Amino acid sequence: MIYTVTFNPSLDYVMRLHTFQPQGVNRTYEDFIVAGGKGINVSIMLRHLGHDNTALGFIAGFTGDEIIRQLSNEGCNEAFVRLAEGNSRINVKLKSEGETEINAQGPAITEADVAKLYRQLDTLVDGDILILSGSIPKGLPNTMYRQIMEYLQDRQIQIIVDATQDLLMNVLSYRPFLIKPNHHELESVFHRTFETEDHIIDAARQLQSKGARNVLVSRAGDGAILLDEHGQVRTKKVPKGTLVNSVGSGDSMVAGFLAGYLESQGDYDTALAMGVAAGSASAFQEWLASRADVEALL
Template sequence: MIYTVTFNPSLDYIVSVDDFILGKVNRTSKELIYPGGKGINVSLVLKNLGMESTALGFTAGFTGMEIEQALQRWGCHTDFIRIPDGTSRINIKLRAKEETEINGQGPEISKEALEQLYQKLDAMTSEDVLVLAGSIPGSMPTSGYELIMERVAKKKMKVAVDATGDLLLNVLKYHPFLIKPNNHELEEIFHVPMDGNDTIIIYARKLQEMGARNVLISLAGDGAILISEDGEVRQSPAPKGKVVNSVGAGDSMVAGFLAGFLTTGEYEEAFRMGIATGSASAFSERLATKAEVEEILKQF
């Protein structure tokens, strides 16, 4: 089973405003409400691609109930830990001439709730796959991902980590199966401008030398680069299409890569699936569907 962990899931309220004016009353032209959070996005896209996963994390209040029910309506398995106080956050995604996001805070996660998550992790085996994605709430220790990786290290399971800064760097010693920084996050990690693919490859290799097995670099409209553990460097431009919504595209790339690799065991296919799935989400108002991914794959 694939397990995704989202520490601070949300309801994403996505509103389109044709001519947004700050300080004025604005009317929406379109509204959408989805369960959100990076790990949740991975679970949703995996389901669209025909792969089962279980979404883990913490939920609270009426918004938390809706997050769980929405995922179940989508056909996803859920095993969230309910927090007795507070509410799961609502994030606002404003689509106007420029995309703007306002993210809520979410409930405080106690040591007792965190221990419940650890118990779920302890029940996993080497046959399972774990996805850790997104930021960690302020109520949790900043070493949250590191503690999880340490806990599951002996299981030799595949772990994908989509995080930034120290959250990412601190887990590399546990040899995650996949990490997915983008070029801007590489700049933040190494304090060096990424002024071309050659530079990006040099610093992606450094992350591999630090412990990552496979490093997938998303370059937005410029495509992607994969430094895989078989020693190959794969590069691809972005597929052709109109970007409609960038939210969830990186999470979709992770889902596509895992789906491709777990189905075929081939890094070339995983790379193609990752790019196609990330692009399909970017070209759609919703997260990528299997039909959309298959259509983009025809470009390769």
């Protein structure tokens, strides 16, 4: 079974405007609300690609109820911990001349709530896949993902981590199956700008030397680079298309990579191609792509 963990799910309120005027009245010409959060995006995209999975994490209040309703409509399984207080966050995504995001903090998560998540993790068995994706709410340590991996280290569970800064660096010694920084996140980790593809590959090798088995670097319109566990570098350009919505494209890449890896029984060329196609397909439309959309780009 595949499991995703989203510590801070959201409802993403997407608003399209012809122009955006600060300190003025703005009116949308289109808007919609979708369940969001990186792990939730991965869960939905995996379901679109035909792979059952269970979404774990924390939800609260009436917004949490709507997140669950939307996941159910997508055919996703869920086993969220229900928080006693607060509401799951609402994030605003403004689309006008560019893309502007306003992300809320989200509800407080107590030690007792985290203990409930660990009890759910106790049900994982050898051969399961766990995806730890996104940020950690204020009040929880930036070693949270590392603590989960340490807790599960005696089981044969493939763990994928899509996170930034210390959340990512803290897990490397526990040999995650895959990490997926984008090129900006990679630059942030190394406190430098990468001018060439070779610079990115060198940085990926450094992360691999610290323990990551596979390093997948997404590069927006420049495609993606995979440094696989055998030391081979694989690159893939993106197909042609018009960017409509970049939110969720990186999560779609994670889902596509995993789907391609599982369906090909471990072929990394297939996994990379499926990952890039899935990320691109979602970027070329309003929200997360269908299997048919992905296969059309393949």
